[in-house]
Amino acid sequence: MNEHLNSGQPSLKKILERYQQSKPGTSLEEYEFLLNRNPLLEKIFIGADCAVAIFDASQTNYLYISYKLEQLLGYSANVYHQGGLCFTLSKIHPDDVMSLLGILEKEISYIADLVPAQRLEYRSSYDYRIQKSNGNYIRVLQRNLVLNLDTADNMLHVLVVLTDITHLKKDHTKILHIINKQDTGFAYLYNLTDQRIIKDTFLSKREKEILKLLGKGYSSKEVADELFISIHTVETHRRNMLEKTNIKDTSCLVHFAILAGF
Structure with missing residues (x-):
């Protein structure tokens, strides 16, 4: 296992214990079509x-581990099944652990x-x-x-979807983005300097409006006309969003935003 996970990280054991507070499910029938590796x-x-x-x-x-995950990182499904979360964490970059x-x-x-109904949302x-x-x-x-x-009513099964975004981000900042009906669209930002997580609204309502229109292929002028603001204001918001997310350019920002659910 990654040495950083054996060097007294105070929260690793706590995280494993908190996950394991959930009681094992009694039936996996609803996942049978996945567990049997449905070809389609x-x-x-x-x-x-x-x-x-x-x-x-x-x-x-x-x-369950999909073929695509095996292809993405190069490890067989058996490796994941045998090593579980600890195996995954052992492959995280030491600076990201x-x-x-x-x-x-x-x-x-x-x-x-969250109340149980909210947990399902x-x-x-x-x-x-992560290391391949x-x-x-x-x-x-x-x-x-x-x-x-x-x-x-504890969290039991979680769908995990991984996408390679190596080409999108410029640095190693971390953003935990959370979406649910009660508290939509806020983020926790990991500050690399003092190594703590700060809750933030992250993108403002106006920035999200602009981002949504950019995602539809609008130009800055078209965004400005649609929102009744100046092109200068649109460009300022674009620059601010790139700085906040540390994304390379606007097209990458739109791609990242779609993937992350902003």
């Missing part, structure tokens, strides 16, 4: 460039504070660097969706 679904995942897994919180392990553990801890606490995304089987690191965006709860 596997082809769809590959075509959509989606690396998919189903995480079992009670076992801190994976019920602390921030990712902080994000996981924040996510678990956030979900625990929870979605999140965050990114990190050939030794190279790539940056992935991980999106999570709670699939079901255990008998005590």
Whole structure:
């Protein structure tokens, strides 16, 4: 396992224990079409460039690993099934371990504070660097969706979708973006300097409006006309969004925003 995970990281053991508070599910029939590696679904995942897994919180392990995930990182499904979450964490870039553990801890606490119905509406995304089987690191965006709860209404199974975004981001900042009906569109930002997570609205309402129109292919002038603001204001917001997200350019920003659910 990654030495950083054995060097007294205070939150790793706590995270594993908190996940394992969930009680194992009694039936996996609803996932049978996935567990049997449905050929059509596997082809769809590959075509959509989606690396998919189903995480079992009670076992801190994976019920399902898609072919695409095997292709993306180069590890067989058996490796994930045998090593579980600890194997995945052992492949995280050493400089990203602390921030990712902080994000996981924040996510678990956030979900625990929701009422059961809200937990099933929870979605999140965050990114990190992970090592492939050939030794190279790539940056992935991980999106999570709670699939079901255990008998005590704790998070049990989580759909995990990984996308390679190595070409999109410029630096190693971390953003935990959370979406649910009660608290939509805010983020936790990991500050690299003092190594702490700060809650932030991240993108303003106006910035999201502009981003949505840019995603539809609008030019700055068309955005300005649509929102009754000046082109200068649009360009200022574009620059601000690039600075906040540390994305290379506007086209990459739109792509990232769509993936992350902004």
